[in-house]
Amino acid sequence: MATTEQLYQHYLKHSTICTDTRTITEGCLFFALKGDNFDANTFTEKALDQGAAFAIIDNAKYAINNQCILVADVLTALQDLAKHHRKQLNIPVIGLTGSNGKTTTKELIRAVLAEKFQVFATKGNLNNHIGVPLSILSLQDDVEIAVIEMGANHQKEIEFLCEIAQPTHGLITNVGMAHLDGFGGFEGVKKGKAELFAYLKAHHGFAFINRNNPYLLEMSEVAGLNKVVYYGSEKENSISGKLQHSDPLIEFEWATHHAHYQAKANLTGTYNFENILAAICIGHFFELSPEQINTGLANYFPNNNRSQLSKTEKNTVICDFYNANPSSMSAALNNLKSLSSAHKTAILGDMFELGAESPEQHELIAKLASQSNIETLIFIGKDFYAYKEKYTGHFFNTPAEAAVYLQENPVVANLVLLKGSRGMALEQLLYLL
Template sequence: MTTTETIYKLYTKHPVISTDTRNITPGCIFFALKGDLFNANEFAHQAIEKGAAYAVIDEEKYAENAQCLLVDDVLTTLQDLASHHRKQLNIPVIGLTGSNGKTTSKELVNAVLAERYKTFATFGNLNNHIGVPLSILAITADVQIAVIEMGANHQKEIELLCTIAQPTHGIITNVGMAHLDGFGGFEGVKKGKAELYAYLKATNGYTFINRDNAYLLEMSANAGLNKLIYYGTENGNTIKGTLKSSDPFIEVTWTNHEAESTVKTNLTGSYNFENILAAICIGDFFDMNPDEINAGLANYQPKNNRSQLTKTEKNTVICDFYNANPSSMTAALNNISVLSAGKKTAILGDMFELGPESPAQHQLIVNQAQESGLDQLIFIGKYFYAFKEMVNALFFETPAEAAAYLQQNPIEDHLVLLKGSRGMKLENLLQYI
């Protein structure tokens, strides 16, 4: 069997990793991962033919030549290789997780830090047991600070990701009603996210905490953390912030005990205020001045269908359809209800991974939407469809049915909230709004 140390020596000469034969670059190392519906060992030879220097495999029958590196388990090897690489990097690594706002916070933190430092941040949402090792292995020697997003849908997952990313600093954006099925309810969510705090306690790392969030205060106290940097809206925090405006874009006034500063961002949604404060706090911790911090925030352009305000030919759309859970759905409805607009519509898609809580959570969102004072409500998906007799709204079982309706009954001159879980693929409706 090929050892991790041997593969690492090859990696230093071939520092590009691929797990997809469609994205092979000359000289890369291909890791033949397995899934429920595929076995990439079968494509190792193809990867080498396309230019991969080596293929890491875990089935001996595919070891055709010396370029095929046989290991016990490809995924474990990938994770071990990333952990080994991380140990060679003497840089701050900020581990970031939470129920909502992970990716936006990661992007904001990176945008701020990049004003002074050579940074690396998780690409897209490569934040799971495969994405985190790939992210770590993409960190080059010239990087000064890395921001690693860590996602989870069950307990012990953040614990595993911490052993790979080995964060020196960490932040939990919040805890909410997300992945309830995998975590086993809200208390399970708190326990799972707190695995980051446990790691930082064990390694004497630094933790950034939103002091306005009672759950995070409770979790940090239970973990016994001692290197704490607080941000929030009250005096006594390292960073104190005030939401000056959020209609439609967020403007924040903040102070670091020395000087007051104001920044206007390109983000919509008052729920992003705490994500902005987190980025300010982290920038301040790393000795950045207010001008640098504000420049990073002001120049950041959301482009990932998270809190992204888009003008179509007919309407203004809040594109927030990358994902959804009850906590983020509630925040999005609260936000659109207070924004200035002549007419408002919410198009909401099903929320996934809620387990036994799903019916009750969907009903709560239906009730909240009905009370939000919007001009039109459209619900899409089988979970929402179960409540079609309850309220005066439009219900469709599939996005295709909703698209057909919108083609025949176009919405015009509205502020539209488009939000649902990733699997609903609500982006396909944007062309009809």
């Protein structure tokens, strides 16, 4: 069995990691991970034929030549290799988690810091027990600072990811009604996210905290953090800010203890202002100038279906269908209500992973939407469909059924919110809008 140190010597010569034979590159290390419906050990020969330098496997049956490196468990070997690599790096690593806004905040931080540093930030949604090790193993010698997103749907997961990423700095965007099934309710969400604070406390790291969020303040106090940098609306914070306009894009003022600055962002949604302030706070902490910070913010254009404003031939669409939970859904609806438009449509898909609280949470969203000034409401999914007789709007079990309705009743000259959990695949409706 190969040791982590032996694997690391191979990694130093072949630093590209592949876990999928569809993305093999010449000279990479192929890690034969297992999934629910596949065993990548069976693709060992194919990976080597396509140019992989070595294949890391955990089934000796597939060790066809000396390019096959046998380990006890491929996933554990990948995680241990990432931990070992991280220990060799002497750079700031910003660990980022939260119920909502993680990816948007990560991209804002990356855009700001890139005005001064060579920055690595988690690609896409590689934020779990496989994605975080892959992200760490992507850190090369030229990287000066890293932003590592960490997702979780149960307790102890953030703790585990911190052991791999070993953050020196950290940020929890917020805590909300997300993954309630896995966390065991809202208190479980708080406890799970606070594992980042616990790691920072134990390793003398800095935490960036939104002072306007009472949950984060409580969690930081429980963790006993003593290296804290605050941002929020009040002047005593390291960075303070005031939202001035968000219809539809955000304009705002921000300030240090010494000066005020005006800025804009290419984002919609009042709820994104706290994410912007977090990026400003981190930029200021790492000694970027106000001009560099504002330039970084202005250069960020969302393209990941999170708070993304798209103008189609027929409508203006807020594309926010990458994910959804009750907290983010409420924020998106309240934002739509506040925007000025003669006609508004909300197309809402089911929210997943809510466990026993799912019926109550879907009803709360249906009620909130029905009581709004939104002209047209379309609900999609079996959980929303259960309230078809109770609340106003058009209810459908599937996106396909909703598509038929939209073809027969075209939405034109509307401001449209399109939001639902990833599994609802609401992007399939975009061509009709």
